[in-house]
């Protein structure tokens with residue numbers, strides 16, 4: 001057993017940390033997050049200049065190379081300051097992976113390098129108003145064949161980053177197979193803007209700069225070369241794209257806990273009550289110890305899942321476990337962090353409330369912890385819960 005990062009991995013994580021301190025420290029992240037629906041274009045440009053959008057993309061795609069473990073380290077270090085805003089990188093990374101894996105050659109070799117260079121942004125539009133968990137039961141968006149392509153109609157919900165994205169990855173029904181809602185779905189890359197396409201932001205609790213949107217489509221024309229993967233085989237294809245999403249989400253939660261612990265320790269040292277730093281009180285020390293224990297557990301489960309995936313071994317159960325453990329620890333850690341900061345924890349001038357608001361999402365999306373627990377139970381041999 002080896003718990004050490006390689007020299008290159010440790011150097012990479014350190015370089016990202018230095019970049020964050022220089023380009024996007026917590027005060028800047030707080031300022032960006034508070035600007036509702038104003039996508040942080042400058043931050044994205046700086047990330048692109050640093051080569052971050054290309055991490056995990058092959059060099060022939062204009063990427064930086066590296067694999068899931070490098071993406072995990074990047075995600076964690078960014079999230080220490082950016083918290084949920086880090087997802088602006090995650091979403092684009094998944095959509096780029098879909099285009100690289102399933103797009104026609106011309107699209108792969110033009111769009112993916114643009115993503116890696118930071119000149120193109122992508123967003124994912126899968127969930128619908130009828131429900132995200134039972135998405136196969138709720139999905140109403142349809143695509144009908146035309147002479148030279150397809151027409152898409154329907155309404156997606158919660159598409160994060162859609163307002164600022166150049167293309168939206170949309171899952172739509174292309175045929176009906178009785179009793180098999182997982183069949184007959186297709187992935188499309190819809191240009192944004194387009195005739196018949198309307199994107200409306202939804203006010204929300206956290207990650208406010210990164211708008212999550214309703215995407216309404218009324219007969220939007222999509223040419224054949226913007227189909228990703230197999231017509232009618234989109235469910236299987238998209239599942240293979242987001243197989244690592246839970247691992248990266250877990251890394252994001254580890255980063256949030258890093259940020260929480262750092263701020264809680266600093267406050268416990270600086271803040272005085274009854275003539276001594278509050279960090280001398282046993283109750284505060286126990287709070288700090290709890291956060292540190294949650295961080296240690298989160299790191300282990302995340303790195304274990306990432307290591308299995310990087311080794312090419314099955315990692316589904318470990319990814320599910322990492323998603324639930326880290327998202328629940330991140331919320332609990334930010335909540336205790338808020339308590340340690342007292343009134344200042346509730347102030348918008350400190351970061352604890354931001355960590356709490358952002359972490360809270362990850363018990364819900366991209367898949368809820370109730371359902372993830374059922375998936376874990378099923379992998380233990382229990383029957384399907386639905």
Ligand SMILES: Cc1cc2nc3c(=O)[nH]c(=O)nc-3n(C[C@H](O)[C@H](O)[C@H](O)COP(=O)(O)OP(=O)(O)OC[C@H]3O[C@@H](n4cnc5c(N)ncnc54)[C@H](O)[C@@H]3O)c2cc1C
Nearest residue numbers: 124125126127131132133158159160212365366368370386
């Ligand atoms: C801020 C934000 C950003 C998002 N970004 C994106 C995005 O970029 N792209 C995208 O496509 N989607 C996105 N989503 C959607 C997200 O994936 C869904 O919110 C999530 O899948 C849950 O779906 P739902 O909100 O419809 O809840 P529902 O599915 O309606 O669930 C409601 C409750 O019922 C419970 N429940 C449902 N079924 C079961 C069951 N079988 N067993 C036990 N409990 C059950 C759930 O756990 C939950 O507690 C985002 C959501 C949010 C809030």
